[in-house]
Structures are given as C-alpha cells and as structure tokens.
Amino acid sequence: MGDLSEFPLKYKIFLRTYKWRRIDPVPWASVCKPLSESRLGLVSSAGFVLPGQEPFDEGYKGGDPSFRAIPSDSDPTSFVEHHKSDAFGHEGILNDPNLAFPLDRLHELAASGIIGSVASQHLSCMGSITAPSRLIKQTAPEAAEIFVRDQVDLALLVPV
Numbered sequence: 001m002g003d004l005s006e007f008p009l010k011y012k013i014f015l016r017t018y019k020w021r022r023i024d025p026v027p028w029a030s031v032c033k034p035l036s037e038s039r040l041g042l043v044s045s046a047g048f049v050l051p052g053q054e055p056f057d058e059g060y061k062g063g064d065p066s067f068r069a070i071p072s073d074s075d076p077t078s079f080v081e082h083h084k085s086d087a088f089g090h091e092g093i094l095n096d097p098n099l100a101f102p103l104d105r106l107h108e109l110a111a112s113g114i115i116g117s118v119a120s121q122h123l124s125c126m127g128s129i130t131a132p133s134r135l136i137k138q139t140a141p142e143a144a145e146i147f148v149r150d151q152v153d154l155a156l157l158v159p160v
Contacts, residue, residue: 011087021132031154038153040109041119042070043143045127046093046100046160047083050074058084062131065139069146070122076103083160085128093160100160119152127160 004012031038047056049068056064063084070079076097081090093100103122109115123143129135147155 007087018130033153035115035154036113037116039117039119039151040106040115041147041150041152041155042101042103042106042122042158043125043155044101044123044158044160045083045125045129046081046097046158047126048079048081048097048101048124051078051080053080055080055082056084056126058082063129063135064126065129065132065134067123067125067139067143070101070103070124072103072107072118072120072122074103076101079124083127087128088160100158102156102158106156116153119147119150121146121150 004015007015048070049055050070053068056066056068058064079097079101081094081097083090083093098104101122101124106115106118110118123146125135125139125143
C-alpha cells in the first residue's frame with residue numbers, strides 16, 4: 001500500500017479533494033457454504049482484455065464502466081492490459097498477470113480441493129473510475145447476472 005507522500009503532486013491534490021462516496025449500510029451477504037463446496041468467480045479492475053476483445057475506452061469521462069468476460073480456460077499470459085492509470089507501475093502485472101487476475105491460482109485452489117470449482121467466466125473491468133454511477137446502476141447488475149447464471153457462490157475482487 002502506497003503512502004500519500006509517494007505520489008506526484010497531481011495525485012496528492014486529487015486524492016485530497018476527491019468526493020469519496022460513502023455507502024451506508026455496506027451491502028453484505030453471508031457465506032452459505034464451505035469454500036470447499038463453493039464455486040468462485042473472479043472480478044479484477046486491472047483493465048485486462050483478451051486478444052480480439054475491444055479495449056477499454058481510456059477517453060471515457062469518469063472511467064469506462066464496462067467489463068469484459070474472460071473465459072475460465074483463458075491463458076493469463078495472453079491478456080492485454082488497458083488500465084488507464086499512471087498512478088502505479090504496470091510492470092508487475094505485465095510480467096505476471098496473475099498478480100492482478102489470479103486465474104491460474106483459482107484453478108490450483110480448485111485442483112487441491114480448497115475451493116469447490118471455478119466459474120466458467122470471470123470479469124475484467126477498468127480501475128480508476130472516478131464517476132461510478134454507471135458502474136453501480138448498469139454494469140454491476142449485468143455482471144452479477146453472469147455470475148448468477150453460472151451458479152457462482154463467491155466472487156474474489158481484485159482491485160488494481
């Protein structure tokens with residue numbers, strides 16, 4: 001986790017003046033079955049797309065609220081990164097996409113019996129969305145429906 005002092009001046013100003021949203025009450029759902037019986041889906045804000053998928057729109061004011069479905073049998077080394085933020089070093093996730101989209105690790109967890117199974121599709125979205133209303137009202141319900149259809153019990157959220 002970075003310290004505010006590590007950021008360039010433009011990010012310090014942004015972080016100090018941004019109107020952070022407060023969600024009260026915080027939505028919560030209890031886990032209803034053991035991990036070893038649960039189907040797990042992955043949601044990452046790394047901005048990854050597969051070759052041939054439309055890249056995220058870096059010019060979208062407030063941040064592109066869309067997502068890309070990533071099939072479970074995808075090779076993370078084939079991911080193309082389109083994260084718009086320059087507030088972090090991208091080298092790590094470019095060298096090992098599993099840092100931001102741990103698909104290989106999920107398959108390992110399922111193979112070892114720690115989780116019951118891996119969802120057939122996972123979701124990649126853009127991080128650094130400063131205007132999240134469209135994401136909350138339009139994208140999130142559509143994304144949730146994908147997981148409901150796939151009988152996903154738990155989602156692992158990986159913010160980037």
